Amino acid sequence: MRGSATTADGSLPAGTRVRFPLGRVARIGIAVAILVTAGAIYGPDLIYTTSSEAVLNARVITVAAPIEGRIASIPPAEGTVVAADTPLLTIENPLFDRSRLDELEATRTRTEAELTGQNRLIEALANQIVSLDDQMRSYLSATVTRLALAQKEAEAEATAAEATAADAQHNFERKSALRASTTVSVADVDQAEQAAIRTKAMAERARFTAQRVGAELDAAKRGVLVAADRNDVPYSEQRIDEFNARKAEAEVQAAILTARLAELDRQVLAERTRAARLARSEIKAPVAGVVWRPLVAQGSTVAHDAPLMTLIDCAELYATAAFSGRQFDDLHPGRTATVHLLGTDHNYPATIVDARALGGSDVEERFAAPLPKLSGRQILAVLRIDDPRSLAKKQYCDVGRRVEVRFSDKPPSDANVSQR
Numbered sequence: 001m002r003g004s005a006t007t008a009d010g011s012l013p014a015g016t017r018v019r020f021p022l023g024r025v026a027r028i029g030i031a032v033a034i035l036v037t038a039g040a041i042y043g044p045d046l047i048y049t050t051s052s053e054a055v056l057n058a059r060v061i062t063v064a065a066p067i068e069g070r071i072a073s074i075p076p077a078e079g080t081v082v083a084a085d086t087p088l089l090t091i092e093n094p095l096f097d098r099s100r101l102d103e104l105e106a107t108r109t110r111t112e113a114e115l116t117g118q119n120r121l122i123e124a125l126a127n128q129i130v131s132l133d134d135q136m137r138s139y140l141s142a143t144v145t146r147l148a149l150a151q152k153e154a155e156a157e158a159t160a161a162e163a164t165a166a167d168a169q170h171n172f173e174r175k176s177a178l179r180a181s182t183t184v185s186v187a188d189v190d191q192a193e194q195a196a197i198r199t200k201a202m203a204e205r206a207r208f209t210a211q212r213v214g215a216e217l218d219a220a221k222r223g224v225l226v227a228a229d230r231n232d233v234p235y236s237e238q239r240i241d242e243f244n245a246r247k248a249e250a251e252v253q254a255a256i257l258t259a260r261l262a263e264l265d266r267q268v269l270a271e272r273t274r275a276a277r278l279a280r281s282e283i284k285a286p287v288a289g290v291v292w293r294p295l296v297a298q299g300s301t302v303a304h305d306a307p308l309m310t311l312i313d314c315a316e317l318y319a320t321a322a323f324s325g326r327q328f329d330d331l332h333p334g335r336t337a338t339v340h341l342l343g344t345d346h347n348y349p350a351t352i353v354d355a356r357a358l359g360g361s362d363v364e365e366r367f368a369a370p371l372p373k374l375s376g377r378q379i380l381a382v383l384r385i386d387d388p389r390s391l392a393k394k395q396y397c398d399v400g401r402r403v404e405v406r407f408s409d410k411p412p413s414d415a416n417v418s419q420r
Contacts, residue, residue, distance in 0.1 A: 054321030056341070056391070056401045057367045059313045060292055065302045067281050069093030074298045075309060079396060080291040088283045088309065091302065096279040101271045108264040115257040118250050125247040129240055136236040140223055147217040154213045158206035165199035172196040289313045290396055292368055312368050314397040317388035319350055321381050321405045322372040331355040331381050339385060340404045348391070350383040350405070369400040381405075 073090040076082060172192040178184040219225065225234065289311040296308050319339045323331060331352055339348045356379065374380060383405060385391065391398050 053372050054319050054339075054403045054405050055369050055372065056339070056385075056398050056403050057318045057320045057369045057371075058397055058399045059316065059318075059366055060368045061286060061289070061311045061313055063088065063283060063286070063308045063311060065091055065281075065304060065306045065308055066283070067091055067093055067278050068302065068304045068306075069095075069281075071296050071298050071300045071302065072280075075294045075296060076291050078291055078294055082285045082289060082291065082311070084285055084288045086285045088285055089296075091281045091283065093279050096275065098275055098279075101268070101275050104264060104268045104271055108261065108268055111257055111261050111264060115254060115261055118254040118257060122247055122250045122254060125243045125250065129243045129247070132236040132240045132243070136234050136240065139234050139236060140220060143225065144217065144220045147213060147220050151210060151213040151217055154206065154210035158203065158210045161199065161203035161206040165196070165203040168192070168196040168199040283308065285311065287311065287313050287315060289315070292396075310368075312397055312399055314388065314392040317385040317391055317397060317399075318353075318367070319383040319385065319403050319405055320367060320369070320371050321383065321403075322374055322378045323355075323381055325377045325379055328355065328379050331379070335407070337383055338406045339383065340406060341398070342402045342404060348388075349386045351386060352381055353384045354382040355379060368396075 069091045070093070071089055072092040073087075075089045082088065172189070172195070175184045175189045175192045216225075223237070291309060292312045293310040294308075295310070296302060302308065333352050333354065335352045337350050337352065339350045340346070341348070371380060388397070
């Protein structure tokens with residue numbers, strides 16, 4: 001049998017080459033290749049590190065047109081950094097219908113003029129009432145003075161009539177006594193008797209006249225006229241009552257017009273606000289970010305709710321990464337990781353916020369950069385960068401840069417997950 005000679009201690013002679021069979025070398029090579037392939041496939045899973053199947057991403061915000069019209073200003077260029085509330089563009093609608101506003105303003109002007117007229121009528125009636133009241137007071141005062149004098153005259157006439165009646169009665173009695181002595185004729189006695197009766201009646205009439213004038217004076221002092229040739233109240237007082245009724249009606253109408261004018265003011269203000277909003281609108285940035293896709297240009301005609309541009313929200317940055325489906329149970333929201341920016345030495349701490357087996361179609365439009373394409377055995381994980389301020393200062397916030405997600409800790413146990 002062929003073999004190699006050995007020395008007494010079992011070693012090979014000097015200068016002798018060891019030869020391995022070719023089949024053994026091939027088997028060793030295949031084994032090493034299998035080990036390398038297995039390490040490449042399962043190595044990242046074992047140390048919880050992904051490849052570069054991840055990109056830096058950010059949410060996008062679509063700015064829509066609040067009104068229809070024409071773009072009146074130049075939109076910011078792609079890549080422009082804008083702060084929150086920064087004016088982006090202006091939309092004007094020259095065809096906006098202002099007929100409703102014009103109608104309301106005309107109605108308000110007419111109502112205001114009617115209210116002014118009613119207020120002037122109320123003021124004129126009030127002045128007339130004051131003037132007639134002064135006139136009535138003067139008239140009643142003069143009437144009371146006149147009736148007081150008339151009462152004194154009637155009382156004086158009654159006194160004189162009573163004196164005349166008493167004298168006539170004495171004359172009758174004297175002549176009646178002389179008739180017994182036949183010195184006075186019967187005719188003289190009858191004449192004296194008639195004179196006594198007549199003067200007594202005149203005295204009674206004078207007393208009644210004095211009483212009537214006294215009653216009229218008392219009524220006049222209370223503002224009531226009771227003479228046969230007068231109304232119960234002065235004409236000026238009747239006019240005052242009429243003017244008071246008209247003034248009350250005018251005040252009610254003025255109150256109605258005031259309420260109507262207040263309602264019209266509210267309607268006009270609301271319509272002016274609506275007209276200002278629909279006839280011209282200045283679009284402002286809802287958040288601080290970067291202009292990602294301008295969709296219109298100056299002079300473009302846009303419809304209501306038409307998209308105008310998209311903005312990258314740099315306030316929150318994400319890493320969207322593809323993982324093996326075997327790691328789904330380990331990628332719990334809240335687990336921390338490190339995002340390495342490929343081509344640099346920068347690492348950023350991050351936290352998982354979502355992990356699901358999605359094809360990417362239903363969340364594609366929410367992110368600026370395309371999501372990793374998933375195979376049938378992969379899942380999508382979204383990690384939020386804990387401190388995006390340094391990345392936000394870069395152009396486009398470095399959205400779209402390829403990154404690598406690394407997990408240095410062990411996945412949380414089921415007990416810790418259940419406590420979450």
